[in-house]
Amino acid sequence: MSAAELERRYRRLLAVHPWEHRRRYEEEMVAVLLADARPGQTRPGLRDTVDLVGAGLQARLRVGARGFTEPAWTDAAAVTGLLAALMLLAAAAKDLADRLVPNPDVLPYFQPIGADPVDWLRVAGWLAVAVAALTGLPRVAAGLAWAGVAAWGVLVGPGVLDQPGYAASTLPQLALALVAAAALTVPAAPRRAVTVLGARRLVVLALAPLAATAVFELSRLSGASTDLVGPVPVYVFYGMLEARSETLLWLYVAGLATAGLALLVSLATLAPPVRSRILVGLSPLAVLALVRDGMHTLPGSNVPFLPGEVALMILAPVAAFLAGAVLVRRREEMRRLAALGRAADREWPTD
Template sequence: MSAAELERRYRRLLAVHPWEHRRTYEEEMIAVLLADARPGQARPGFRDTVDLVGAGLRARLRVGARGFTEPAWADAAAVSGVLVALVLCAVAGRNLLDQLLVDPSLPPSVRPVAPDLVDWLRLAGWGAVAVTALAGLRRVAAGLAWVGVAGWAVLVGPGVVDQPGYVVDTLPQAALAVVAAAALTVPAPHRRPVAVLGVRRLAAMVAGPVAGMALLELNRVTSPLFDATDGPVSYQSFYGLEARSELVIWLYVAGLAAAALAVLVAVATLAAPVRRRIAVLLAPVAALALVIDTALAGWSVSTVHMGHAIPLVPAQWLMLVLVPPVTFLAGVLLVRRREETLRMVALGRAADRER
């Protein structure tokens, strides 16, 4: 009875190894482990447990690393790097226009000052990342993207203590920068983004962020004026959009939806394996933004109304750090399971046709 129990527990430990490895070596490993067991032993020893689990995890990491060399991952990384660089370039452009174009609804005392060198460098830097990636200079694009990540860490990182609200608000942009840099670091053939996207999809990816930025700026500079001498002012507001009539608000919403839809259609019409992986690469940013908007919503409101910084506890910082990688790994596992299921279904259909 103890031998059967010992074998069952050894097999449970061997489950850490990849299935392909177990299919070939499991019976041989079980025979060796049982032969080396002491008389009456019912549990694996500590040394055997550590060795089996460690070897299984290393084997799974090797298998996982080989999976990222698939052409679909290289294509998804190439497209994601360009897409994220374009989005960050549009965000930097909007931030620059916010300071260059005067908002008429703000009194002169609270209007922003002129943009500084960092604002211009952000726009030029992410624009250069997108251009060099499309031109086939992948290493240059990746280097510039990593410089952008380092710049955020140097300029924003020190504010963790005295300006945690600002740091948390910029975390999604920092996560996008990391995604762009990591995606452009993945080896890919020369000018692969252009080859995968084609002219029409690429034009949609460029036009979408630019159109969205232009609409938001147009709404900002044409927002209703609140002048006490003119009497009461009637206006409509919808998630930051402001206009004097509801019709104008919905026109802005329709324009922004069309800009987003153009990008979504460009991605959705790619090959299924590529678009699945693009979703996996971008999901960590969406998960981080969702956590900030939900789990930290009360903290954000309290920070604004208290008039001073409320520090985040270590558990909250840990959550912000762990959510993106956990989301990415979960997405990778789901994609692999989905594609393995599709492969088995295709094999079953092929066998049915042969019969």
């Protein structure tokens, strides 16, 4: 009875290993483990437990890593990395334009003091990342993207404690930079994003973020401000866009919607396996946005982060990506099995 109980518990530990590994080696491993067991032993020893669980987790990580080298994942990573770099370039260009082009309706006292070297470096850096990805230098693109992530840690990281509101306001760009760096690190053929997208989609991916930036800048320059001398009517759209006339405001909304729709349509017309993986790659951004909206430390405030908020900001995006990857794999596996079943039905002999 003790031998049967010990065997059952060993098999439970071996369940940590991938199914392919268990199919080949489970019986042999169980036989060796039972042969080495002490007389009357009913439970696996601590060393055996640690060894079996550790080896199983390592094997599962290796299998998972091989899955991310599939063509659909590499294609999606190439497109996602390029898209993230272009969006960061547009955001950097927007911040630079805010500092270089003053709003004529704002009093001089409230005008920006001008661009600093960091503003120019952000634009140049993400432009270099996009150019390197487009011209077939994936390692250079990935290295520059990781340098951008490191720059955030150097320039903004210390402010997490003394300026938490400012750090919270930069979290979307940090998350986008992490997505760009991680996606561009996935090994892919040179200029793979160009091949997957094609000329038309590539033009849309490049122009849509810049068009959105232009709309925001026009709204800023043509809108009104509380610093104006004299009352001026202001029309605002959810705090994002503003204009002095309702017609102009809706033109801005239409321009922004057109840029977003063009980008979505371009991505939606990609092959389904690539499209679904791009969504998985971008899912951490959506999750982080939801987490940030629920935090008590808002942009502009000096309320420190709670430990639970920090943990949630780190774990929730990672969990969203892993869950999305698992769902995509299971969905495709179910479709593959269903297709095999339909093929078998068609080949079944009829009387």
